[in-house]
Amino acid sequence: MIPRLRMARRYRERLASAVAAYLRDEAKILASLPAAHEASVGAWSSDPYLRAFFATPEDLTAAFSRSEALREYFDRHPDLEEAYAVLGMAMTERHVLGVAMEGETIRRDVAQTTICFGDHQVRICAGSEAALHREIGGRLVEQLALEGLAKLAADRRELQSRGRELLQERFALFQTQGVGMRSVAGGGDEASADELARLHAAIEANAAELAALSAPTEVIELEFERVCEVLSESSAHIYLTKKRLRIDLMNVVQPHGARGSHDIEFNFARVPGSKPEQRAFSVVRYFRRELLPAGLHIDPAIRAL
Numbered sequence: 001m002i003p004r005l006r007m008a009r010r011y012r013e014r015l016a017s018a019v020a021a022y023l024r025d026e027a028k029i030l031a032s033l034p035a036a037h038e039a040s041v042g043a044w045s046s047d048p049y050l051r052a053f054f055a056t057p058e059d060l061t062a063a064f065s066r067s068e069a070l071r072e073y074f075d076r077h078p079d080l081e082e083a084y085a086v087l088g089m090a091m092t093e094r095h096v097l098g099v100a101m102e103g104e105t106i107r108r109d110v111a112q113t114t115i116c117f118g119d120h121q122v123r124i125c126a127g128s129e130a131a132l133h134r135e136i137g138g139r140l141v142e143q144l145a146l147e148g149l150a151k152l153a154a155d156r157r158e159l160q161s162r163g164r165e166l167l168q169e170r171f172a173l174f175q176t177q178g179v180g181m182r183s184v185a186g187g188g189d190e191a192s193a194d195e196l197a198r199l200h201a202a203i204e205a206n207a208a209e210l211a212a213l214s215a216p217t218e219v220i221e222l223e224f225e226r227v228c229e230v231l232s233e234s235s236a237h238i239y240l241t242k243k244r245l246r247i248d249l250m251n252v253v254q255p256h257g258a259r260g261s262h263d264i265e266f267n268f269a270r271v272p273g274s275k276p277e278q279r280a281f282s283v284v285r286y287f288r289r290e291l292l293p294a295g296l297h298i299d300p301a302i303r304a305l
Helices: 003-007 011-031 048-053 057-065 070-074 128-176 193-215 218-231 298-304
Strands: 082-104 107-124 240-249 261-273 277-287
Touching: 011 128, 048 070, 048 107, 048 298, 057 107, 070 082, 070 107, 082 128, 082 261, 107 128, 218 298
Parallel strands: none
Antiparallel strands: 082 107, 082 277, 240 261, 261 277
Protein backbone atom coordinates (compact mmCIF):
# COMPACT_ATOMS: atom_id res chain seq x y z
CA MET A 1 0.00 0.00 0.00
CA ILE A 2 1.12 3.61 -0.55
CA PRO A 3 2.79 4.54 2.80
CA ARG A 4 1.17 7.95 3.16
CA LEU A 5 -2.30 6.40 3.04
CA ARG A 6 -1.67 5.17 6.59
CA MET A 7 -2.39 8.78 7.60
CA ALA A 8 -6.03 8.38 6.57
CA ARG A 9 -8.64 8.22 9.32
CA ARG A 10 -9.21 4.71 10.75
CA TYR A 11 -7.22 3.32 7.83
CA ARG A 12 -6.82 -0.20 9.29
CA GLU A 13 -10.52 -0.64 9.95
CA ARG A 14 -11.62 0.78 6.62
CA LEU A 15 -8.97 -1.10 4.63
CA ALA A 16 -9.72 -4.41 6.36
CA SER A 17 -13.36 -4.20 5.30
CA ALA A 18 -12.41 -3.37 1.68
CA VAL A 19 -9.81 -6.17 1.49
CA ALA A 20 -12.30 -8.70 2.90
CA ALA A 21 -14.80 -7.72 0.18
CA TYR A 22 -12.11 -8.10 -2.49
CA LEU A 23 -11.01 -11.51 -1.23
CA ARG A 24 -14.59 -12.76 -1.44
CA ASP A 25 -14.81 -11.56 -5.04
CA GLU A 26 -11.40 -13.02 -5.90
CA ALA A 27 -12.38 -16.43 -4.51
CA LYS A 28 -15.52 -16.44 -6.69
CA ILE A 29 -13.55 -15.41 -9.78
CA LEU A 30 -10.86 -18.06 -9.31
CA ALA A 31 -13.47 -20.75 -8.55
CA SER A 32 -15.21 -19.93 -11.84
CA LEU A 33 -12.09 -20.53 -13.96
CA PRO A 34 -12.34 -23.48 -16.36
CA ALA A 35 -10.39 -26.67 -15.78
CA ALA A 36 -7.11 -27.00 -17.66
CA HIS A 37 -7.10 -28.61 -21.11
CA GLU A 38 -4.11 -30.59 -22.34
CA ALA A 39 -2.94 -28.44 -25.24
CA SER A 40 -1.04 -30.92 -27.37
CA VAL A 41 -0.98 -32.19 -30.94
CA GLY A 42 -2.23 -35.57 -29.73
CA ALA A 43 -5.19 -34.11 -27.83
CA TRP A 44 -6.32 -31.80 -30.64
CA SER A 45 -8.47 -34.33 -32.51
CA SER A 46 -10.40 -35.48 -29.43
CA ASP A 47 -10.85 -32.17 -27.58
CA PRO A 48 -13.66 -30.04 -29.08
CA TYR A 49 -12.28 -26.95 -27.35
CA LEU A 50 -8.87 -27.28 -28.98
CA ARG A 51 -10.50 -27.96 -32.35
CA ALA A 52 -12.57 -24.79 -31.92
CA PHE A 53 -9.53 -22.70 -30.95
CA PHE A 54 -7.18 -24.02 -33.66
CA ALA A 55 -7.97 -25.03 -37.23
CA THR A 56 -5.17 -27.63 -37.24
CA PRO A 57 -2.80 -29.18 -34.66
CA GLU A 58 0.05 -27.39 -36.45
CA ASP A 59 -1.64 -24.07 -35.69
CA LEU A 60 -1.67 -25.05 -32.01
CA THR A 61 2.05 -25.82 -32.05
CA ALA A 62 2.82 -22.55 -33.83
CA ALA A 63 0.82 -20.45 -31.38
CA PHE A 64 2.48 -21.87 -28.27
CA SER A 65 5.95 -21.88 -29.83
CA ARG A 66 5.60 -18.14 -30.47
CA SER A 67 5.05 -17.42 -26.77
CA GLU A 68 8.14 -15.76 -25.28
CA ALA A 69 6.60 -16.06 -21.80
CA LEU A 70 6.29 -19.85 -22.17
CA ARG A 71 9.83 -20.24 -23.49
CA GLU A 72 11.24 -18.06 -20.71
CA TYR A 73 9.31 -20.05 -18.12
CA PHE A 74 10.78 -23.34 -19.32
CA ASP A 75 14.25 -21.74 -19.46
CA ARG A 76 13.91 -20.63 -15.83
CA HIS A 77 12.67 -24.07 -14.77
CA PRO A 78 14.79 -26.64 -16.67
CA ASP A 79 13.51 -29.45 -14.44
CA LEU A 80 9.85 -28.95 -15.43
CA GLU A 81 8.41 -30.81 -18.40
CA GLU A 82 5.02 -29.08 -18.40
CA ALA A 83 3.55 -25.71 -17.57
CA TYR A 84 0.08 -24.42 -16.84
CA ALA A 85 -0.85 -21.27 -18.71
CA VAL A 86 -3.67 -18.99 -19.78
CA LEU A 87 -4.34 -18.98 -23.51
CA GLY A 88 -5.96 -15.70 -24.55
CA MET A 89 -7.68 -15.23 -27.90
CA ALA A 90 -9.80 -12.86 -29.93
CA MET A 91 -13.13 -14.45 -30.88
CA THR A 92 -15.12 -13.22 -33.85
CA GLU A 93 -18.63 -14.19 -34.89
CA ARG A 94 -19.16 -14.02 -38.65
CA HIS A 95 -22.49 -14.17 -40.41
CA VAL A 96 -22.10 -15.92 -43.74
CA LEU A 97 -24.03 -17.88 -46.36
CA GLY A 98 -23.14 -21.56 -46.38
CA VAL A 99 -24.31 -25.07 -47.25
CA ALA A 100 -26.51 -27.13 -44.93
CA MET A 101 -28.26 -30.51 -45.00
CA GLU A 102 -32.02 -30.69 -44.43
CA GLY A 103 -32.82 -34.37 -44.25
CA GLU A 104 -31.45 -35.76 -47.49
CA THR A 105 -31.47 -32.40 -49.26
CA ILE A 106 -28.49 -30.07 -49.61
CA ARG A 107 -29.44 -26.41 -49.25
CA ARG A 108 -27.20 -23.61 -50.43
CA ASP A 109 -27.02 -19.96 -49.41
CA VAL A 110 -28.14 -20.79 -45.88
CA ALA A 111 -27.55 -18.03 -43.32
CA GLN A 112 -24.99 -19.30 -40.81
CA THR A 113 -22.89 -18.00 -37.93
CA THR A 114 -19.29 -19.15 -37.69
CA ILE A 115 -16.90 -18.69 -34.78
CA CYS A 116 -13.30 -17.72 -35.49
CA PHE A 117 -10.39 -17.50 -33.04
CA GLY A 118 -7.22 -15.54 -33.65
CA ASP A 119 -4.45 -13.55 -31.96
CA HIS A 120 -3.56 -16.48 -29.68
CA GLN A 121 -1.36 -15.29 -26.81
CA VAL A 122 0.20 -16.93 -23.76
CA ARG A 123 1.55 -14.43 -21.22
CA ILE A 124 1.37 -16.04 -17.78
CA CYS A 125 2.61 -19.50 -16.80
CA ALA A 126 3.02 -21.54 -13.62
CA GLY A 127 4.04 -24.99 -12.49
CA SER A 128 0.60 -26.10 -11.33
CA GLU A 129 -3.04 -25.13 -11.67
CA ALA A 130 -3.08 -23.79 -8.10
CA ALA A 131 0.05 -21.71 -8.75
CA LEU A 132 -1.51 -20.37 -11.95
CA HIS A 133 -4.59 -19.30 -9.98
CA ARG A 134 -2.31 -17.41 -7.60
CA GLU A 135 -0.66 -15.71 -10.58
CA ILE A 136 -4.08 -14.71 -11.90
CA GLY A 137 -5.02 -13.39 -8.45
CA GLY A 138 -1.93 -11.17 -8.53
CA ARG A 139 -2.91 -9.82 -11.94
CA LEU A 140 -6.40 -9.04 -10.63
CA VAL A 141 -4.85 -6.88 -7.90
CA GLU A 142 -2.69 -5.15 -10.51
CA GLN A 143 -5.78 -4.41 -12.58
CA LEU A 144 -7.54 -2.92 -9.57
CA ALA A 145 -4.49 -0.74 -8.94
CA LEU A 146 -4.74 0.54 -12.53
CA GLU A 147 -8.44 1.23 -12.06
CA GLY A 148 -7.67 3.11 -8.85
CA LEU A 149 -4.99 5.19 -10.57
CA ALA A 150 -7.43 6.08 -13.34
CA LYS A 151 -9.95 7.23 -10.76
CA LEU A 152 -7.32 9.26 -8.93
CA ALA A 153 -6.23 10.92 -12.17
CA ALA A 154 -9.85 11.89 -12.86
CA ASP A 155 -10.25 13.15 -9.28
CA ARG A 156 -7.14 15.30 -9.56
CA ARG A 157 -8.32 16.77 -12.83
CA GLU A 158 -11.61 17.56 -11.12
CA LEU A 159 -9.81 19.12 -8.16
CA GLN A 160 -7.69 21.25 -10.47
CA SER A 161 -10.78 22.32 -12.36
CA ARG A 162 -12.58 23.15 -9.11
CA GLY A 163 -9.52 25.07 -7.96
CA ARG A 164 -9.59 27.18 -11.12
CA GLU A 165 -13.30 27.83 -10.62
CA LEU A 166 -12.72 28.95 -7.04
CA LEU A 167 -9.89 31.28 -8.06
CA GLN A 168 -12.07 32.81 -10.77
CA GLU A 169 -14.86 33.23 -8.24
CA ARG A 170 -12.42 34.85 -5.81
CA PHE A 171 -11.24 37.25 -8.50
CA ALA A 172 -14.84 38.25 -9.27
CA LEU A 173 -15.64 38.73 -5.56
CA PHE A 174 -12.65 40.98 -4.96
CA GLN A 175 -13.42 42.90 -8.11
CA THR A 176 -16.98 43.49 -6.90
CA GLN A 177 -15.74 44.48 -3.43
CA GLY A 178 -13.56 47.17 -4.94
CA VAL A 179 -9.92 46.29 -4.37
CA GLY A 180 -6.80 47.28 -6.26
CA MET A 181 -7.00 50.44 -8.34
CA ARG A 182 -10.78 50.36 -8.18
CA SER A 183 -10.46 51.28 -4.48
CA VAL A 184 -8.24 54.19 -5.49
CA ALA A 185 -9.82 55.60 -8.62
CA GLY A 186 -13.33 54.24 -8.32
CA GLY A 187 -15.36 52.83 -11.18
CA GLY A 188 -18.60 50.90 -11.28
CA ASP A 189 -21.33 51.11 -8.66
CA GLU A 190 -20.26 51.43 -5.05
CA ALA A 191 -21.40 48.53 -2.85
CA SER A 192 -23.59 49.19 0.19
CA ALA A 193 -22.54 48.11 3.70
CA ASP A 194 -24.84 45.05 3.59
CA GLU A 195 -23.50 44.05 0.20
CA LEU A 196 -19.94 44.44 1.45
CA ALA A 197 -20.73 42.22 4.45
CA ARG A 198 -22.16 39.53 2.16
CA LEU A 199 -19.14 39.82 -0.12
CA HIS A 200 -16.80 39.49 2.87
CA ALA A 201 -18.59 36.31 4.02
CA ALA A 202 -18.46 34.90 0.47
CA ILE A 203 -14.73 35.65 0.25
CA GLU A 204 -14.12 33.91 3.59
CA ALA A 205 -16.07 30.85 2.45
CA ASN A 206 -14.18 30.84 -0.83
CA ALA A 207 -10.84 31.01 1.02
CA ALA A 208 -11.81 28.11 3.29
CA GLU A 209 -12.81 25.94 0.32
CA LEU A 210 -9.57 26.73 -1.49
CA ALA A 211 -7.57 25.87 1.62
CA ALA A 212 -9.40 22.55 2.05
CA LEU A 213 -8.86 21.73 -1.60
CA SER A 214 -5.09 21.94 -1.24
CA ALA A 215 -4.79 20.40 2.23
CA PRO A 216 -2.66 17.20 2.18
CA THR A 217 -5.06 15.43 4.55
CA GLU A 218 -7.94 15.99 2.15
CA VAL A 219 -5.93 14.58 -0.75
CA ILE A 220 -4.88 11.56 1.33
CA GLU A 221 -8.49 10.91 2.32
CA LEU A 222 -9.54 11.08 -1.31
CA GLU A 223 -6.78 8.67 -2.40
CA PHE A 224 -7.58 6.25 0.41
CA GLU A 225 -11.27 6.37 -0.43
CA ARG A 226 -10.51 5.42 -4.02
CA VAL A 227 -8.34 2.48 -2.90
CA CYS A 228 -11.15 1.19 -0.68
CA GLU A 229 -13.68 1.78 -3.43
CA VAL A 230 -11.95 -0.33 -6.08
CA LEU A 231 -11.27 -3.12 -3.57
CA SER A 232 -14.86 -3.16 -2.30
CA GLU A 233 -16.35 -3.01 -5.79
CA SER A 234 -13.84 -5.19 -7.65
CA SER A 235 -16.59 -7.02 -9.54
CA ALA A 236 -17.43 -3.74 -11.28
CA HIS A 237 -13.88 -3.52 -12.65
CA ILE A 238 -12.90 -7.17 -13.17
CA TYR A 239 -15.35 -9.72 -14.40
CA LEU A 240 -15.47 -12.94 -16.33
CA THR A 241 -18.37 -14.05 -18.49
CA LYS A 242 -19.37 -17.29 -20.15
CA LYS A 243 -21.20 -18.07 -23.38
CA ARG A 244 -22.49 -21.51 -24.35
CA LEU A 245 -22.70 -22.38 -28.05
CA ARG A 246 -23.26 -25.57 -30.01
CA ILE A 247 -20.82 -25.77 -32.90
CA ASP A 248 -19.77 -28.37 -35.45
CA LEU A 249 -16.23 -29.29 -36.52
CA MET A 250 -16.14 -26.27 -38.84
CA ASN A 251 -17.05 -23.89 -35.99
CA VAL A 252 -20.50 -23.29 -37.46
CA VAL A 253 -23.13 -22.57 -34.81
CA GLN A 254 -25.77 -25.30 -34.78
CA PRO A 255 -29.21 -25.62 -33.19
CA HIS A 256 -29.63 -27.57 -29.99
CA GLY A 257 -29.36 -31.31 -30.53
CA ALA A 258 -27.82 -31.09 -34.00
CA ARG A 259 -25.75 -34.17 -34.87
CA GLY A 260 -22.00 -33.89 -35.35
CA SER A 261 -21.73 -30.89 -33.03
CA HIS A 262 -20.77 -30.15 -29.42
CA ASP A 263 -21.97 -27.80 -26.69
CA ILE A 264 -19.03 -25.66 -25.66
CA GLU A 265 -18.89 -23.09 -22.87
CA PHE A 266 -16.53 -20.30 -23.87
CA ASN A 267 -14.96 -18.05 -21.23
CA PHE A 268 -14.31 -14.34 -21.65
CA ALA A 269 -12.41 -11.73 -19.66
CA ARG A 270 -12.95 -7.99 -19.86
CA VAL A 271 -9.75 -6.21 -20.88
CA PRO A 272 -10.06 -2.48 -20.05
CA GLY A 273 -8.13 0.27 -21.78
CA SER A 274 -8.61 3.10 -24.22
CA LYS A 275 -10.54 0.59 -26.34
CA PRO A 276 -12.01 -1.97 -23.92
CA GLU A 277 -12.55 -5.44 -25.33
CA GLN A 278 -13.54 -8.94 -24.34
CA ARG A 279 -11.02 -11.71 -24.90
CA ALA A 280 -11.76 -15.42 -24.92
CA PHE A 281 -9.47 -17.47 -22.72
CA SER A 282 -8.76 -21.03 -21.64
CA VAL A 283 -6.55 -22.60 -18.98
CA VAL A 284 -4.18 -25.12 -20.56
CA ARG A 285 -1.40 -27.55 -19.71
CA TYR A 286 1.43 -27.47 -22.23
CA PHE A 287 4.46 -29.74 -22.56
CA ARG A 288 8.04 -28.63 -23.13
CA ARG A 289 8.49 -31.36 -25.76
CA GLU A 290 5.77 -29.76 -27.93
CA LEU A 291 7.69 -26.51 -28.42
CA LEU A 292 9.41 -26.05 -31.75
CA PRO A 293 13.18 -25.49 -31.41
CA ALA A 294 14.03 -21.89 -30.59
CA GLY A 295 14.99 -19.82 -33.61
CA LEU A 296 13.42 -22.26 -36.03
CA HIS A 297 11.31 -20.61 -38.71
CA ILE A 298 7.89 -21.85 -37.75
CA ASP A 299 6.03 -22.06 -41.06
CA PRO A 300 8.43 -24.46 -42.84
CA ALA A 301 8.75 -26.47 -39.65
CA ILE A 302 5.00 -26.92 -39.46
CA ARG A 303 4.77 -27.97 -43.09
CA ALA A 304 7.43 -30.60 -42.40
CA LEU A 305 5.52 -32.17 -39.52
